[in-house]
Amino acid sequence: MSFMAMIFGSQVALSCIVFCFLFPAPVxxxxxxxxxxTLYPELCASTLSVIPDLHAKSLPDVICATINAxxxxxxxxxxxxxxxxxxxxxxxxxxxxxxxxDCLDLFSQTLDELAVAASDLSRRNPSSLIDxxxxxxxxAITNQDTCLDGFAYVxxxxxxxxxxxxxxxxxxxxxxNSLAMAGKIQRREPRRKEALEGYGELDAVSEFPAxxxxxxxxxxxxxxxxxxxxxxxxxxxxxxxxxxxEAVEAAPSNGKQRFVIHVKAGTYxxxxxxTKKKKNLMLMGDGIGKTVIKASRNVVDGWTTFRSATVAxxxxxxxxxDLTVENSAGPSKHQAVALRVGADLSAFYxxxxxxxxxxxxxxxxxxxxxNCDVYGTVDFIFGNAAVVLxxxxxxxxxxxxxxxxxxxxxxxxxxxxxxxxxxxNCKVAAASDLAPVQSSFRTYLGRPWKEYxxxxxxxxxxxxxxxxxxxxxxxxxxxxxxLYYGEYMNRGAxxxxxxxxxWPGYRVINSSVEASKFTVAAFIQGDQWLTSVPxxxxxx
Numbered sequence: 001m002s003f004m005a006m007i008f009g010s011q012v013a014l015s016c017i018v019f020c021f022l023f024p025a026p027v028x029x030x031x032x033x034x035x036x037x038t039l040y041p042e043l044c045a046s047t048l049s050v051i052p053d054l055h056a057k058s059l060p061d062v063i064c065a066t067i068n069a070x071x072x073x074x075x076x077x078x079x080x081x082x083x084x085x086x087x088x089x090x091x092x093x094x095x096x097x098x099x100x101x102d103c104l105d106l107f108s109q110t111l112d113e114l115a116v117a118a119s120d121l122s123r124r125n126p127s128s129l130i131d132x133x134x135x136x137x138x139x140a141i142t143n144q145d146t147c148l149d150g151f152a153y154v155x156x157x158x159x160x161x162x163x164x165x166x167x168x169x170x171x172x173x174x175x176x177n178s179l180a181m182a183g184k185i186q187r188r189e190p191r192r193k194e195a196l197e198g199y200g201e202l203d204a205v206s207e208f209p210a211x212x213x214x215x216x217x218x219x220x221x222x223x224x225x226x227x228x229x230x231x232x233x234x235x236x237x238x239x240x241x242x243x244x245x246e247a248v249e250a251a252p253s254n255g256k257q258r259f260v261i262h263v264k265a266g267t268y269x270x271x272x273x274x275t276k277k278k279k280n281l282m283l284m285g286d287g288i289g290k291t292v293i294k295a296s297r298n299v300v301d302g303w304t305t306f307r308s309a310t311v312a313x314x315x316x317x318x319x320x321x322d323l324t325v326e327n328s329a330g331p332s333k334h335q336a337v338a339l340r341v342g343a344d345l346s347a348f349y350x351x352x353x354x355x356x357x358x359x360x361x362x363x364x365x366x367x368x369x370x371n372c373d374v375y376g377t378v379d380f381i382f383g384n385a386a387v388v389l390x391x392x393x394x395x396x397x398x399x400x401x402x403x404x405x406x407x408x409x410x411x412x413x414x415x416x417x418x419x420x421x422x423x424x425n426c427k428v429a430a431a432s433d434l435a436p437v438q439s440s441f442r443t444y445l446g447r448p449w450k451e452y453x454x455x456x457x458x459x460x461x462x463x464x465x466x467x468x469x470x471x472x473x474x475x476x477x478x479x480x481x482x483l484y485y486g487e488y489m490n491r492g493a494x495x496x497x498x499x500x501x502x503w504p505g506y507r508v509i510n511s512s513v514e515a516s517k518f519t520v521a522a523f524i525q526g527d528q529w530l531t532s533v534p535x536x537x538x539x540x
Contacts, residue, residue: 099150229262285323298333379409408446420454466494
């Protein structure tokens with residue numbers, strides 16, 4: 001781990017050094033305080049105090065320097081964690097070992113994300129990539145909190161957490177300062193070619209974007225047996241492999257082109273991990289309920305929430321269509337994830353995600369779900385990605401007798417993170433097991449998992465199961481002033497807002513301009529990268 005960290009660290013530092021040598025920065029005006037507006041100004045000042053010739057550096061150069069310092073902090077935390085795992089392995093139970101392994105994976109992802117941020121800032125025109133910079137820095141902060149969350153059920157004192165948390169808070173604060181400074185760089189709209197003028201518009205016949213290349217339209221519109229796959233998975237042995245995991249492992253690493261794996265009809269009892277090296281991968285099933293990937297890891301049986309996922313995706317550019325992912329642990333096992341996604345620019349089309357508590361873990365980076373079904377009970381769409389669910393059906397199931405249903409639990413920890421959950425033009429209803437008894441259970445749109453939790457429901461159908469208050473506290477007054485919860489032009493028996501909570505952070509959105517901030521085009525820049533699934537770029 002420490003060797004890999006050194007490699008990634010060199011990438012971060014080198015990108016900044018090369019840029020500064022080739023493109024000397026203009027002298028910043030005297031008196032400019034780069035730390036103004038950061039959440040941790042004293043830490044910011046001490047970080048910048050050791051940067052040579054600070055007054056002569058541009059803002060992107062300064063942020064690059066703070067990222068270099070953050071990278072060193074990641075290396076220190078990773079080394080500390082690795083040493084502890086190596087020297088105290090005999091004394092660790094399974095859950096703490098999983099938590100430590102989670103942290104090491106997350107540190108590695110953080111180093112990658114810092115390298116991407118530094119590389120983008122080192123371009124000749126970094127303002128055109130500022131959305132990407134904010135996205136990866138937001139994810140880098142989330143990773144540290146996820147690492148600490150893994151120790152939630154480790155003994156009375158959290159086990160190793162007490163030894164590492166101060167390092168991780170320090171690291172998160174450093175990245176937070178970089179993120180705040182990045183927010184001062186004015187975003188420049190990317191230039192669009194004439195051929196792409198149809199961004200966001202739907203073809204009247206296919207309901208795919210008018211600008212979608214014919215090749216990608218064919219890939220999604222054609223019947224499964226008409227789509228050429230690179231590998232085939234079949235339980236009966238008629239394909240290249242009999243398990244999904246084997247096919248994923250066989251896929252090329254760091255692929256530049258779409259690599260299609262066809263998973264034939266059947267139930268595959270396995271946990272599948274798409275690692276960060278497996279880029280531009282596509283899993284294509286034979287349809288919801290026909291192709292099913294199913295497993296049952298959960299926290300009661302000793303897994304961390306992060307590690308409990310039936311399918312975990314980290315490789316960027318991932319696409320999934322026409323299959324079901326299920327965690328069958330059941331409501332008594334509590335946190336049990338069906339799908340976890342920490343892959344940037346990932347999309348899911350005509351899929352179903354089935355579980356109870358914590359079904360869909362939209363962990364980090366930019367994600368899009370279209371025409372998907374999500375089933376669960378407690379916090380069953382959660383995480384800290386920038387994610388849009390569009391034209392999806394969200395179903396609350398029957399929970400345990402002492403539980404309440406909550407559709408979302410968003411985890412934004414920093415007000416500068418560009419993350420949140422946007423539910424757009426979706427159906428929000430009771431599943432078949434809840435519908436006959438829905439009056440016996442309270443069901444809410446969401447609750448604030450973290451201090452700056454952000455979730456919006458827009459132009460969606462909210463059925464009668466939604467409690468009049470709409471939203472639920474997490475713990476007393478926690479986050480009620482700092483969260484952002486909004487509802488815009490919803491419909492249905494549960495859409496009335498007269499009885500909603502009166503928290504400072506809740507609002508009925510009356511402005512289309514404000515609502516538009518949470519559309520595919522504005523919130524996840526989907527009009528720049530979504531080329532394989534249909535979508536509506538703006539408001540319906």
